[in-house]
Amino acid sequence: MRGKVYWVFLIPSAMVLIVFFLFPLLIMLYYSFLQRGIYGGFEPIENLKEYIFSFAWLKNYIRVFDSLYIPIYLRSIYIAILTTIICLFIGYPVAYFIALKVKPENKILYLFLIIVPLWTSFLIRTYAWILILRDEGLINLFLLKIGLINKPLPLLYNEFSVLLGLIYGELPFMILPIYASLEKIDISLIEASKDLGADEFRTFKRVILPLTLPGIIVGVTIVFIPTLGSFIVSDLLGGAKSILVGNLIQNQFIVARDKPFGSAIAFVLSSFVLVLLYIYRKFWGGKIEVL
Amino acid sequence: MRRSSRDLLFKIYIAGVYVFLYLPILVLIILSFNKSRWTTIWEGFTLQWYVKLLNNKILLNSLKNSIIVALASTFFSTFFGTIGAIALRKLEFKLKEAFEILIYLPVIIPEIVLAGALLSFFGFVKITLGFTTVIIAHIVFSISYVILIVLARLQNIEKEVEESALDLGANEFEVFRRVTLPLLLPAIISSALIVFTLSIDDYLITSFVAGVSSTTLPLQIYSMLRTNITPEINAISTIMLLTTTMAIILSQKLLTSK
Numbered sequence: 001m002r003g004k005v006y007w008v009f010l011i012p013s014a015m016v017l018i019v020f021f022l023f024p025l026l027i028m029l030y031y032s033f034l035q036r037g038i039y040g041g042f043e044p045i046e047n048l049k050e051y052i053f054s055f056a057w058l059k060n061y062i063r064v065f066d067s068l069y070i071p072i073y074l075r076s077i078y079i080a081i082l083t084t085i086i087c088l089f090i091g092y093p094v095a096y097f098i099a100l101k102v103k104p105e106n107k108i109l110y111l112f113l114i115i116v117p118l119w120t121s122f123l124i125r126t127y128a129w130i131l132i133l134r135d136e137g138l139i140n141l142f143l144l145k146i147g148l149i150n151k152p153l154p155l156l157y158n159e160f161s162v163l164l165g166l167i168y169g170e171l172p173f174m175i176l177p178i179y180a181s182l183e184k185i186d187i188s189l190i191e192a193s194k195d196l197g198a199d200e201f202r203t204f205k206r207v208i209l210p211l212t213l214p215g216i217i218v219g220v221t222i223v224f225i226p227t228l229g230s231f232i233v234s235d236l237l238g239g240a241k242s243i244l245v246g247n248l249i250q251n252q253f254i255v256a257r258d259k260p261f262g263s264a265i266a267f268v269l270s271s272f273v274l275v276l277l278y279i280y281r282k283f284w285g286g287k288i289e290v291l
Numbered sequence: 292m293r294r295s296s297r298d299l300l301f302k303i304y305i306a307g308v309y310v311f312l313y314l315p316i317l318v319l320i321i322l323s324f325n326k327s328r329w330t331t332i333w334e335g336f337t338l339q340w341y342v343k344l345l346n347n348k349i350l351l352n353s354l355k356n357s358i359i360v361a362l363a364s365t366f367f368s369t370f371f372g373t374i375g376a377i378a379l380r381k382l383e384f385k386l387k388e389a390f391e392i393l394i395y396l397p398v399i400i401p402e403i404v405l406a407g408a409l410l411s412f413f414g415f416v417k418i419t420l421g422f423t424t425v426i427i428a429h430i431v432f433s434i435s436y437v438i439l440i441v442l443a444r445l446q447n448i449e450k451e452v453e454e455s456a457l458d459l460g461a462n463e464f465e466v467f468r469r470v471t472l473p474l475l476l477p478a479i480i481s482s483a484l485i486v487f488t489l490s491i492d493d494y495l496i497t498s499f500v501a502g503v504s505s506t507t508l509p510l511q512i513y514s515m516l517r518t519n520i521t522p523e524i525n526a527i528s529t530i531m532l533l534t535t536t537m538a539i540i541l542s543q544k545l546l547t548s549k
Contacts (some may be wrong), residue, residue, distance in 0.1 A: 006378040011374030012436055017366075017393050020431045021405075024412030028404075052376045061332050065444050090308060097305045118311050121492045124528040126313030127516055131322060131331060131525075138318055138331050171312070229401025233496050236516065246403045251498065253407050263411065266404045277399060 032263035033057035040257035053275070062263035067112070069248065069265075077242040080227040082200050084168040084174075088216065091174035095215075096208075098175075100190075108223070111179065115248050116171050124237070126236050133161055139180035157239035165233040175218040181206070181215025221280055225273055245269055316532060340526040350527060353511035360422070360497075360507055361490040369483040371430075372437025379438070380445045386452040397435045400521035405432060413500060421502035428500045429493065433486040440485070444478035445471075456490035459499075488535055 035043040035056070063069075098110045103213045132138045135152040143149045155161060160161060185208065193203040231246035238244075243251075245265065252262030318331075323341075327334040346351060380385075397405060409428050452470055461469070494509040501510060508527075511535055515524055 009374040009378035010382065011372035013391070013438060014429055015398075016434050017397070020409070020412070020427055021392060021397055024408035026521070027415045028408040028411040054534045069471060070502060093301070094305060094308050097301065101301075114308060114312070115403050116536060116539075117316065119488055119535055120316065120532045121535070122529070123512065124531060125315055125318070127512070127524070127528070128319040130516075132315060136329065136331060141331050153540075168311070168315070176437075197543045225399070226401070229403050231403055246401065249407060250495070251408060259407075259411060261416075262407055266401075266407045269405050270400050273399065273401060279484065285394050 004107060025223050029267060031259050032060055032267055034260045035059065036258045041258075042260065051182050060261050061268070064264050070150050072243060072247055076228055076243070076246075079163060079166065079244065081222050082163060084220050084224045085171060085228045086163075086167050087174040088220065089173050091171055091219065092178055092216075095175045095182055096179035096204075099179055111176075111280060114175050118172050122169060123232060126169065126233055129161065129165055129237060131170065133164075146182075155240075156237065159238070159242045161237040162234050162242050164246075165229055165237045166230060169233065170223045173222050173226075177218040177222070178212060178215040181212040181218075185211050217280070221277075225276070228273065230268060240258045292354065317320045319525050320529045320532070325522065328522060331395055334342075340522040341530075343523050344526050345528075350508075350511055350523070353506050353508045354527075355507055356422075357491050357508040360425050360429060360505075361487050363426045364433055364490045365483055367426075368430045368433035368437050368486050369479060372434045372482070373479055375434075376441035376445060377440045379442060388405050394435050394438050395434065397432055398439070400446055402432070402495050404498040409496065410499045420500055420505070422498040422505045424502070425497055425505050425507070428496050430488045432496060434491070436489070437479075437482040440482040441475065442479050444475055448474045461503060477534040486541060488539075491531075491535070 031042070037043045051057060095116070097109060098114075102110050126175055130137070133155040134140070135156075137155070139155060140149075140152040142154065174227070188205055189207055189211075193207045194200075197233070198206065229246050230244060233242045234242055234247055235250075238247075249262050249265050252258045254264065256262075301418060321333075322331065324336050324338070325333055326337045326339075337369065342391065379390075384390075405428075409431065411423075413424050414419060452474070492509060494505075494513055497507050498510055498513070501507065508531075512524060
């Protein structure tokens with residue numbers, strides 16, 4: 001009797017995940033093997049046997065690796081790596097400062113100020129950069145006024161603004177897991193290192209850094225993966241030359257109305273992400289912590 | 292370099308990072324009160340953008356849509372997710388590990404992939420895009436967060452707490468109502484808040500599955516950004532920023548004061 005109640009409890013969420021998540025993914029997989037029709041939609045398959053044996057169903061996947069699109073993937077990976085590295089270098093000292101330099105009673109406030117932006121709209125925070133970077137924006141007006149430049153710098157709609165927007169959005173996700181791993185370090189280890197004559201830098205390199213490696217790896221993972229599939233930042237702050245794979249997929253679905261091709265790119269992207277996560281789990285074990 | 296000056300440099304650097312995090316938000320709030328329509332130059336204080344906002348029926352309607360979608364999807368995902376997590380803690384079954392991976396997947400896969408899958412699915416089963424499809428989509432990307440947060444909390448609530456209560460003669464339902472549920476409540480509330488903010492903020496997936504009449508606020512703001520940037524966007528953004536921040540601070544206060 002008791003057990004049955006729990007099965008009833010499980011049904012709604014299982015239904016949501018199976019009917020509205022797993023099944024849609026399978027539909028999309030099926031679509032990725034079809035061809036786009038003349039008016040959008042799909043080309044009907046005349047002869048299934050021939051379709052299968054002529055490998056026509058692989059057309060979209062072959063097209064994914066067309067030389068036209070390779071630069072977009074490379075740029076996406078490059079931007080994601082750059083964002084992750086810069087977030088790590090900006091974020092680690094912040095986490096270090098909050099964990100080891102701030103008085104215990106003030107830690108909550110410092111952390112709170114890192115988290116608050118995450119609660120506010122990502123779209124709006126990204127848009128706000130337009131106000132700062134555009135030709136008549138804050139930075140250009142300031143530089144013009146003090147006479148450092150005589151025409152506005154092109155700060156917006158290029159790779160620089162995309163990178164800046166991504167770093168801005170992802171930085172807290174790097175700081176938080178590193179902070180968590182710094183907090184776990186036994187203070188006596190740090191003191192022992194200092195007692196043995198190591199200076200702060202050496203203590204950091206030999207004691208603190210190795211102990212915070214798990215936090216760094218979590219931070220790198222939860223920054224890199226969303227950045228790879230990002231859309232809003234490159235759409236709002238990027239120019240025509242800085243589109244990423246997320247924009248490419250959106251464009252196929254919404255603008256070009258080529259669902260089969262869009263689906264194929266989406267599956268290649270997902271597979272790439274899942275392989276990365278598999279490697280992550282294999283080498284460092286454990287589950288991905290969420291928030 | 293002397294130690295004290297090095298510490299000072301470190302502090303300046305940290306202050307710089309905090310400025311970086313808050314600069315866009317501050318600029319946005321200040322400009323929402325600026326008289327100038329086009330530039331970032333301060334031309335005097337005004338509330339006219341807020342007044343215009345109150346008369347902008349399209350924008351207000353999209354705000355209403357956003358709130359309906361967020362309330363509905365938060366309710367269903369929190370309710371289903373919570374009881375799902377409770378069930379998962381109690382049940383052992385063959386495919387449990389596979390099911391746990393299924394819970395992680397919506398959190399892990401890129402948003403754009405989920406957007407494409409849902410659009411394909413609604414086309415396949417021939418459901419007209421509108422409120423229903425938007426709410427379903429929001430439940431899908433929310434429910435895993437709820438399950439994972441509640442599950443983590445459940446694991447922390449000592450099993451012994453329940454067992455000792457059972458030993459003392461309380462029946463299982465009574466234990467759940469009197470012991471487990473109150474201990475679980477902070478996790479349920481915080482997951483509901485997270486899910487609510489995810490929903491009210493979502494652009495990408497909503498833009499794929501929304502119909503003509505179900506335009507949400509982020510969709511409306513996005514299309515305004517595309518056509519022309521007006522200070523009205525700053526005003527509505529400021530209101531949104533302040534209300535979500537206040538709501539979160541308030542709920543945190545409530546949760547920690549107990």
